[in-house]
Amino acid sequence: EAQVTQNPRYLITVTGKKLTVTCSQNMNHEYMSWYRQDPGLGLRQIYYSMNVEVTDKGDVPEGYKVSRKEKRNFPLILESPSPNQTSLYFCASSFTGTALSSYNEQFFGPGTRLTVL
Amino acid sequence: RKEVEQDPGPFNVPEGATVAFNCTYSNSASQSFFWYRQDCRKEPKLLMSVYSSGNEDGRFTAQLNRASQYISLLIRDSKLSDSATYLCVVNQALYSSASKIIFGSGTRLSIRP
Numbered sequence: 001e002a003q004v005t006q007n008p009r010y011l012i013t014v015t016g017k018k019l020t021v022t023c024s025q026n027m028n029h030e031y032m033s034w035y036r037q038d039p040g041l042g043l044r045q046i047y048y049s050m051n052v053e054v055t056d057k058g059d060v061p062e063g064y065k066v067s068r069k070e071k072r073n074f075p076l077i078l079e080s081p082s083p084n085q086t087s088l089y090f091c092a093s094s095f096t097g098t099a100l101s102s103y104n105e106q107f108f109g110p111g112t113r114l115t116v117l
Numbered sequence: 118r119k120e121v122e123q124d125p126g127p128f129n130v131p132e133g134a135t136v137a138f139n140c141t142y143s144n145s146a147s148q149s150f151f152w153y154r155q156d157c158r159k160e161p162k163l164l165m166s167v168y169s170s171g172n173e174d175g176r177f178t179a180q181l182n183r184a185s186q187y188i189s190l191l192i193r194d195s196k197l198s199d200s201a202t203y204l205c206v207v208n209q210a211l212y213s214s215a216s217k218i219i220f221g222s223g224t225r226l227s228i229r230p
Binding site for chain 2 (some may be wrong): 033035040041042043044045048088091104105106108109110111
């Protein structure tokens with residue numbers, strides 16, 4: 001089954017404790033990205049990757065890191081989480097990130113609900 | 118000003134009604150447009166792409182007006198199962214082959230029996 005998976009789905013942690021949220025897709029997609037969703041603010045892009053070893057900042061990258069060593073995986077790293085990073089996180093992938101392409105439907109993972117105390 | 122703006126709603130309409138949402142975007146470099154649907158606490162899923170000539174998929178019709186920089190979604194004969202948040206999505210060309218994908222905050226729709 002074609003899908004995007006994220007782990008963990010739920011996480012409660014404390015300020016300053018490094019954590020990683022994994023994201024994996026099995027559709028051979030080039031483009032992957034991370035979003036956070038907060039009430040009233042909608043989905044905001046954290047980082048995106050056009051392809052392996054190519055990553056770039058989105059709108060809200062502060063406090064996050066990513067890597068794209070393999071095409072299928074795009075982990076999100078919080079080196080020192082803080083309470084303002086409490087949010088619902090979504091990973092997404094698409095065949096390509098090119099604006100003109102009709103192949104840039106975003107497929108989303110099920111989400112990771114993170115609480116930082 | 119937000120790059121993509123939507124009326125947050127909520128829109129509360131009776132079953133069978135026709136409802137329409139608009140979404141405006143500020144950057145004329147925007148190239149492709151979509152409507153996504155998000156159910157409560159779930160991931161967004163593509164509802165339909167929006168083409169320049171307008172397009173229809175069953176009870177759903179999407180329109181694009183590049184001159185006024187807005188897109189619309191019309192739902193006819195609404196069903197209880199249409200209750201969800203509808204997200205407007207705009208894809209802007211940046212440089213080379215890169216693009217920026219921007220989500221609106223969403224419009225909540227609630228269909229009552």
